Amino acid sequence: MAAPTGSATSLARLDAAPTQVPSASNPRRSLGSYGGSDWERHVTRSARRRSDSGMTVLVTGAAGFVGTHVSMALKRRGDGVLGLDNFNLYYEPTLKRNRQKELQKNGVFIVEGDLNDKSLLHKLFDVVAFTHVMHLAAQAGVRYAMQNPSSYIHSNIAGLVNLLEVCKSANPQPSIVWASSSSVYGLNSKVPFSEKDRTDQPASLYAATKKAGEEIAHTYNHIYGLSITGLRFFTVYGPWGRPDMAYFFFTRDILKGKVIKIYETADHGSVARDFTYIDDVVKGCLAALDTAKKSTGSGGKKKGPAQFRIFNLGNTAPVPVSELVNILEKLLKVKAKRLVLPMPRNGDVKFTHANISLAHRELGYRPTTDLETGLKKFVKWYFKYYKEEKKKINAW
Numbered sequence: 001m002a003a004p005t006g007s008a009t010s011l012a013r014l015d016a017a018p019t020q021v022p023s024a025s026n027p028r029r030s031l032g033s034y035g036g037s038d039w040e041r042h043v044t045r046s047a048r049r050r051s052d053s054g055m056t057v058l059v060t061g062a063a064g065f066v067g068t069h070v071s072m073a074l075k076r077r078g079d080g081v082l083g084l085d086n087f088n089l090y091y092e093p094t095l096k097r098n099r100q101k102e103l104q105k106n107g108v109f110i111v112e113g114d115l116n117d118k119s120l121l122h123k124l125f126d127v128v129a130f131t132h133v134m135h136l137a138a139q140a141g142v143r144y145a146m147q148n149p150s151s152y153i154h155s156n157i158a159g160l161v162n163l164l165e166v167c168k169s170a171n172p173q174p175s176i177v178w179a180s181s182s183s184v185y186g187l188n189s190k191v192p193f194s195e196k197d198r199t200d201q202p203a204s205l206y207a208a209t210k211k212a213g214e215e216i217a218h219t220y221n222h223i224y225g226l227s228i229t230g231l232r233f234f235t236v237y238g239p240w241g242r243p244d245m246a247y248f249f250f251t252r253d254i255l256k257g258k259v260i261k262i263y264e265t266a267d268h269g270s271v272a273r274d275f276t277y278i279d280d281v282v283k284g285c286l287a288a289l290d291t292a293k294k295s296t297g298s299g300g301k302k303k304g305p306a307q308f309r310i311f312n313l314g315n316t317a318p319v320p321v322s323e324l325v326n327i328l329e330k331l332l333k334v335k336a337k338r339l340v341l342p343m344p345r346n347g348d349v350k351f352t353h354a355n356i357s358l359a360h361r362e363l364g365y366r367p368t369t370d371l372e373t374g375l376k377k378f379v380k381w382y383f384k385y386y387k388e389e390k391k392k393i394n395a396w
């Protein structure tokens with residue numbers, strides 16, 4: 001994982017934009033450097049939909065785990081899709097580049113840029129009349145927030161506000177669906193978590209920025225008439241996943257014979273997650289886009305009541321982390337070296353469990369993949385992917 005950049009304290013740095021995870025691209029390029037007709041040709045071709053009934057969607061975080069899957073699913077069914085990602089170095093940059101290649105093969109172009117680059121966003125909305133924005137770009141990960149807190153402010157707060165500012169003044173205004181998180185339930189002990197439950201006890205800065213995002217979204221809905229749907233994802237896993245997440249690095253470490261740390265509660269109880277398979281989450285995202293009503297503002301002014309929704313997208317079948325490891329051992333045919341430790345106060349919560357009846361009722365959301373089935377698909381992908389990567393390295 002990339003070293004955090006947040007420790008610089010010189011006066012020059014204090015004036016600079018909030019600290020970011022180092023990025024492969026320069027987020028402050030001048031508009032001219034986005035490239036002339038070639039850039040525009042890629043953008044318009046990627047955003048072209050196959051039929052008039054389709055949508056034209058800007059997917060932020062398209063080189064990310066969920067963003068890649070959602071972009072692919074939209075393109076497959078004929079919608080116009082344009083990606084935006086800053087390709088930051090929070091985890092393996094080659095993985096993001098390889099996801100980008102997969103998307104490119106399927107006709108999805110990713111513009112390399114930062115959410116905070118207002119002129120870039122304006123330029124994109126000038127070139128393409130987006131009907132929808134699927135906003136997935138964010139600084140993810142609950143524990144990394146203790147190492148690089150500013151990166152969460154940069155992407156999850158400043159970046160979100162910047163995006164909403166541009167959306168509010170776009171003509172037509174797009175409908176927005178964006179990723180919140182199960183982490184907003186924080187220290188709640190009433191399960192399963194329902195959208196009506198309190199969300200005022202976050203256990204990590206990550207969770208606090210997602211909660212803040214929900215409030216910010218409400219403001220833009222209230223003042224400017226933006227149609228906004230927030231989706232609270234619950235620990236999403238699967239092929240092309242995130243190497244900073246436990247199921248992914250447990251797989252790598254078990255195969256390497258390295259010790260893995262498994263957290264337990266202070267009274268030796270198990271820590272559990274409502275692990276949700278990526279294909280189920282993608283279906284929920286598409287259903288949210290399909291049922292999103294149009295925004296009601298124009299010229300930066302609200303012209304009528306606008307839709308505002310929040311849904312849990314979980315699996316509603318929590319599994320203890322120790323059981324996740326049992327399944328991985330079985331699939332990998334390797335015994336894990338386990339070190340059981342009390343859960344540190346590092347942003348983690350003891351358990352998550354989604355009540356999904358609202359998403360079921362309004363989105364027709366019904367997850368169908370149990371953890372063992374989903375992990376089997378992940379492990380299959382993992383072996384294939386790293387075999388290919390190893391071949392590439394050996395060929396050098």
Ligand SMILES: NC(=O)c1ccc[n+]([C@@H]2O[C@H](COP(=O)([O-])OP(=O)(O)OC[C@H]3O[C@@H](n4cnc5c(N)ncnc54)[C@H](O)[C@@H]3O)[C@@H](O)[C@H]2O)c1
Pocket residue numbers: 060061062063064065066067084085086087088096113114115116135136137138139140141154155159179180181182232233234235236237242
């Ligand atoms: N995967 C999960 O378990 C999970 C659970 C709950 C919520 N979420 C949320 O879902 C969304 C997608 O998560 P993911 O797992 O795909 O994460 P990810 O890190 O794989 O994807 C996020 C992408 O956003 C990009 N990005 C970050 N900051 C940016 C910026 N300022 N400008 C442009 N691009 C930027 C990153 O480069 C990355 O490719 C995130 O909002 C995350 O917080 C994920």
Ligand SMILES: O=C(O)[C@H]1O[C@H](OP(=O)(O)OP(=O)(O)OC[C@H]2O[C@@H](n3ccc(=O)[nH]c3=O)[C@H](O)[C@@H]2O)[C@H](O)[C@@H](O)[C@H]1O
Pocket residue numbers: 140141142180181182183184233234235236244245246247261262263271272273321343348349
């Ligand atoms: O749904 C979300 O809102 C969040 O989902 C995800 O967070 P988490 O549920 O915390 O997933 P993840 O890190 O894989 O840890 C899984 C389990 O392994 C335990 N865990 C973890 C590390 C370790 O070394 N040992 C361990 O036992 C740990 O205690 C936990 O019980 C996303 O990363 C995050 O972006 C956020 O959006």
